[in-house]
Amino acid sequence: MTAAGASAAAPVPVVELQDIRKVYTQGELVFEALRGVSLTVLQGEMVALMGPSGSGKTTLMQVIGLLDRPSGGAYHLAGRDVTTLNENDLARARNEDIGFVFQAFHLLARQTLLENVEVPLVYAGVPPRERRARALDLLERVGLADKANSRPSQISGGQKQRVAVARACCWPTNPLGTWIPAPARK
Ligand SMILES: Nc1ncnc2c1ncn2[C@@H]1O[C@H](COP(=O)(O)OP(=O)(O)OP(=O)(O)O)[C@@H](O)[C@H]1O
Numbered sequence: 001m002t003a004a005g006a007s008a009a010a011p012v013p014v015v016e017l018q019d020i021r022k023v024y025t026q027g028e029l030v031f032e033a034l035r036g037v038s039l040t041v042l043q044g045e046m047v048a049l050m051g052p053s054g055s056g057k058t059t060l061m062q063v064i065g066l067l068d069r070p071s072g073g074a075y076h077l078a079g080r081d082v083t084t085l086n087e088n089d090l091a092r093a094r095n096e097d098i099g100f101v102f103q104a105f106h107l108l109a110r111q112t113l114l115e116n117v118e119v120p121l122v123y124a125g126v127p128p129r130e131r132r133a134r135a136l137d138l139l140e141r142v143g144l145a146d147k148a149n150s151r152p153s154q155i156s157g158g159q160k161q162r163v164a165v166a167r168a169c170c171w172p173t174n175p176l177g178t179w180i181p182a183p184a185r186k
Pocket residue numbers: 024025026031033051052053054055056057058059060
């Protein structure tokens with residue numbers, strides 16, 4: 001037996017940080033919140049970021065989530081250098097490549113759960129019928145399809161979190177470019 005054809009495909013790096021630094025300045029005060037963070041997250045990997053209060057977890061997540069720019073270092077997201085993107089391209093990358101579940105959920109109070117989940121697809125210009133179908137599919141996956149027309153004020157904290165998870169998964173493509181439909185339902 002030869003090795004050729006027997007080896008599994010190499011895992012694809014999705015997040016690659018090299019020597020990331022973040023400096024906050026307030027007038028004369030300069031504070032170095034990140035001092036050279038290097039991290040690689042492969043496709044399909046689950047990573048938990050842990051550290052004492054004030055150690056820079058939020059700062060790092062804001063950099064990874066393209067909500068803030070690093071002061072130095074290199075960041076490649078799904079193989080693309082994102083440190084040089086302009087604001088429009090950053091907004092597009094946030095919409096297409098990143099899903100966020102915020103601690104406080106940040107659901108839109110006046111919109112239904114279905115409309116909340118649809119939001120990333122509205123920004124991406126996906127036609128209404130398709131985005132409704134996708135959002136409903138995601139609500140089904142988190143067990144909330146029967147509450148699609150409820151508002152955030154009518155559901156529990158755990159249910160809000162599930163809606164936020166569904167919204168975070170609701171992007172036009174995943175970082176590597178494919179939409180994975182739910183398995184057929186009986
Ligand atoms: N906008 C800012 N201006 C100046 N300093 C900041 C700013 N944001 C955060 N910091 C400082 O940077 C450091 C890292 O903050 P960060 O919020 O990333 O920590 P954290 O690990 O998420 O903390 P916690 O677990 O308490 O939420 C802290 O010392 C904080 O005071």
